[in-house]
Amino acid sequence: MPRIQFWFEFASTYSYLSAMRIEELAVQHGVSVDWQPFLLGPIFAAQGWDNSPFNLYPAKGRYMWRDMERLSAQRGLPFKRPDPFPQNGLKAARMVLAIQDPVRKAAFVRAVYSAEFGNGLNISDDAVLGDCLSSVGLPVEALARTQDPAIKAALIEQTSTAQSKDLFGAPSFVVGDALYWGDDRLDDAIMMASTI
Amino acid sequence: MPRIQFWFEFASTYSYLSAMRIEELAVQHGVSVDWQPFLLGPIFAAQGWDNSPFNLYPAKGRYMWRDMERLSAQRGLPFKRPDPFPQNGLKAARMVLAIQDPVRKAAFVRAVYSAEFGNGLNISDDAVLGDCLSSVGLPVEALARTQDPAIKAALIEQTSTAQSKDLFGAPSFVVGDALYWGDDRLDDAIMMASTI
Numbered sequence: 001m002p003r004i005q006f007w008f009e010f011a012s013t014y015s016y017l018s019a020m021r022i023e024e025l026a027v028q029h030g031v032s033v034d035w036q037p038f039l040l041g042p043i044f045a046a047q048g049w050d051n052s053p054f055n056l057y058p059a060k061g062r063y064m065w066r067d068m069e070r071l072s073a074q075r076g077l078p079f080k081r082p083d084p085f086p087q088n089g090l091k092a093a094r095m096v097l098a099i100q101d102p103v104r105k106a107a108f109v110r111a112v113y114s115a116e117f118g119n120g121l122n123i124s125d126d127a128v129l130g131d132c133l134s135s136v137g138l139p140v141e142a143l144a145r146t147q148d149p150a151i152k153a154a155l156i157e158q159t160s161t162a163q164s165k166d167l168f169g170a171p172s173f174v175v176g177d178a179l180y181w182g183d184d185r186l187d188d189a190i191m192m193a194s195t196i
Numbered sequence: 197m198p199r200i201q202f203w204f205e206f207a208s209t210y211s212y213l214s215a216m217r218i219e220e221l222a223v224q225h226g227v228s229v230d231w232q233p234f235l236l237g238p239i240f241a242a243q244g245w246d247n248s249p250f251n252l253y254p255a256k257g258r259y260m261w262r263d264m265e266r267l268s269a270q271r272g273l274p275f276k277r278p279d280p281f282p283q284n285g286l287k288a289a290r291m292v293l294a295i296q297d298p299v300r301k302a303a304f305v306r307a308v309y310s311a312e313f314g315n316g317l318n319i320s321d322d323a324v325l326g327d328c329l330s331s332v333g334l335p336v337e338a339l340a341r342t343q344d345p346a347i348k349a350a351l352i353e354q355t356s357t358a359q360s361k362d363l364f365g366a367p368s369f370v371v372g373d374a375l376y377w378g379d380d381r382l383d384d385a386i387m388m389a390s391t392i
Contacts, residue, residue, distance in 0.1 A: 047253055057243055059364035063377055070384070168255040181259055184380040188266070 001032045004193040005174040007162055008109070009040045010089025011052065012170040013068050016117040017183040019109055019171075020077055025186065029194040035105055037093035038162040039155065040170055046163075052086045068117075071183075080120030087116055088124040090155075091146045095129060097154045098145035099138065107136040197228045200389040201370040203358055204305070205236045206285025207248065208366040209264050212313040213379040215305055215367075216273055221382065225390040231301055233289035234358040235351065236366055242359075248282045264313075267379075276316030283312055284320040286351075287342045291325060293350045294341035295334065303332040 006022055008015040026033045044053070054061035065081060072079035092112045099105040111132035115121040121128045130140040145151055165174060173180040173189035176196060180189035202218055204211040222229045240249070250257035261277060268275035288308045295301040307328035311317040317324045326336040341347055361370060369376040369385035372392060376385035 057364065059362045062362060063364065063375060066375070067377070067381075166255045166258060168253065168259065179259060179262070181263070182380075184378075185263075 001030065002193045002196050003032045003034055003175075004189055005034045005036050007036045007038055007165075007167055007170060007172040007174065009038060009170040010092045010112060010116065010123060011040065011086035013054075013064060013117060014183045015171040016113040017068075017071060017075070017077070017171075018186050019113045021075070022186060022190075023106055025190050026193075029190050031190055031193045033106070035096065035102075035109055036158060036162075037089075037096045037109075037155070038158045038167070038170075039090070039093060042159055043163060043168060047168075055085070072117075078114075078118040080118065082116050082120045082122065087122065090124070091126075091143070092123050092129060092132075093158075094146040094151050094155050095133070095143065097158070098142065098148065098151050104136050104138060108132055108138070111135050197226065198389045198392050199228045199230055199371075200385055201230045201232050203232045203234055203361075203363055203366060203368040203370065205234060205366040206288045206308060206312065206319060207236065207282035209250075209260060209313060210379045211367040212309040213264075213267060213271070213273070213367075214382050215309045217271070218382060218386075219302055221386050222389075225386050227386055227389045229302070231292065231298075231305055232354060232358075233285075233292045233305075233351070234354045234363070234366075235286070235289060238355055239359060239364060243364075251281070268313075274310075274314040276314065278312050278316045278318065283318065286320070287322075287339070288319050288325060288328075289354075290342040290347050290351050291329070291339065293354070294338065294344065294347050300332050300334060304328055304334070307331050 004026060006018065008019060022033055044050075049056060054064045069079055096105060096109055099108055112123055112129070115128050115132055116123045123129065126143060129143055133140055133142055162172075166179060169181055171181075171183055171186070173186060175189055175193045178192060180186070180192075200222060202214065204215060218229055240246075245252060250260045265275055292301060292305060295304055308319055308325070311324050311328055312319045319325065322339060325339055329336055329338055358368075362375060365377055367377075367379060367382070369382060371385055371389045374388060376382070
């Protein structure tokens with residue numbers, strides 16, 4: 001089955017849009033999705049940014065929030081701006097790596113994004129992440145895995161892999177050697193994956 | 197007739213994509229296009245950039261060139277990277293403001309973008325701009341207008357207006373009070389204009 005790698009960062013607003021639609025789109029085209037969490041912080045830091053570009057560049061930020069409102073409305077998705085922004089997605093990203101079952105993994109990612117950008121909740125809060133786990137049929141106790149040294153190392157490795165693939169933002173999609181950036185390129189990426 | 201403002205910068209790669217399709221799309225939806233040249237240099241300088249973000253952030257730049265190759269191929273547009281990049285579009289932008297006839301104005305913009313990104317030519321070269329003028333039925337001598345103090349002032353005013361509208365990149369589209377950024381939003385912007 002053809003595959004697409006979906007590289008997402010939980011702090012990323014446009015990753016929310018892709019997370020909520022990639023699986024349905026992939027299934028329609030006979031493509032399988034590899035869910036790849038990573039952290040943009042180290043990548044941004046390497047290019048001199050100590051914050052989200054949407055905070056560093058205010059006009060770009062004001063536009064992004066308006067754009068997200070419009071796109072969410074078009075797609076029938078709830079949208080609520082979380083405070084603070086960007087959210088700290090470290091524990092959520094580690095949790096994704098600890099979930100083996102691919103169906104539950106994908107459902108957990110969607111649950112976290114829905115909590116964060118659909119309901120404006122703080123996804124670094126254990127209670128919020130616990131609710132996300134429960135909602136996909138996993139025990140709240142699984143959160144302890146986010147302190148597992150092997151899982152911590154796995155997320156660092158994910159971010160290194162993202163850098164080696166020349167990723168600079170999220171969402172990003174990798175099909176073979178081809179990189180696609182942004183929710184606006186998801187359809188092209190899926191089409192490419194389906195024709196390989 | 198409903199209107200859309202098309203704000204473009206001649207150095208901008210993605211503005212090429214929009215320039216080559218906006219008029220046909222607008223006509224299909226009964227929308228009239230206002231061609232608005234401006235300079236991104238002062239806007240970028242105000243946020244601390246002394247060069248194109250595609251040069252300042254190399255991974256983003258490498259991706260942009262690949263993305264432009266793919267999108268141009270999809271649309272049957274020739275694409276050749278100009279050297280140097282970004283090109284200096286100052287004279288070309290002034291020339292646009294000096295052309296009154298809206299049909300020739302639009303045709304001149306397309307001729308400049310085609311020279312720059314279709315053929316990789318240097319658009320700060322008077323010979324190149326002269327060929328663009330000739331190709332749309334205007335005399336080469338019209339280039340002298342780019343030294344007219346009133347035209348110079350008009351371009352500075354355009355850039356101030358762009359800043360007052362919170363523009364931060366190109367292409368940008370303005371419909372009433374709504375701002376849309378990027379060739380990926382052109383279709384949404386035209387739809388919005390056609391329903392006002």
